[in-house]
Amino acid sequence: MKKYKFNVNGNNYAVHIKNVEGQAIELEVNGTPYTVEMEREIKSSKTPKLVRSSAPRTSAPKAITRSAKKTNVVAPLPGTIVSLKVAAGDKVTQGDLLMTMEAMKMENNVLAEADGVVGTVKVSEGQSVLQGEVLVEME
Structure with a gap:
């Protein structure tokens, strides 16, 4: 054969x-x-396929989840925290830089999505995080 x-x-x-x-x-x-x-065939694609939605995108995905009184800022991608710019008790306004994280060999800024006060910073510099993991709890 x-x-x-x-x-x-x-x-x-x-x-x-x-x-x-x-x-x-x-x-x-x-x-x-x-x-x-043979146990089973392992199939893998030689080239990744990019799938795009046919519907136009109106805004970037939000990296927050909200509860009654708290807002959680979550990791938009898996990566590593490079630097923290806020601490517990800091007042922030929408668009303020909360931290910088490295994901896919690029630095990404994590910004405040709303005005508030930083309640708890759940990560530290150098820490690896997964997509959707809570980074900051805001009040």
Whole structure:
């Protein structure tokens, strides 16, 4: 069927795949026959696909969640906190810089989405965060 050459830890192997039926594969490695069973095929795309919505986007996604009296500023992307610009008790207005985070090798500013007072800063410089993780609780 197909012939391959492999080099594993400095050893060369000539592999000839003779038959594939379902999960069972009959093959020869350097002339020695083997029957192996494959757990499952792992499919991966060679190039990522960018999917865009056909609907026009009116604004950037909000990086906040709101409860009755508190507003949580959450991480828009997974990344690392580079610098903090606010501390608990600081008053901020909409658009003020709260912190800078590195995501996908780019620095991203995390801004206040509304006026308020910083209640709790949940992260520290150098900390890795996941998308959606609470960074700052505002009152």
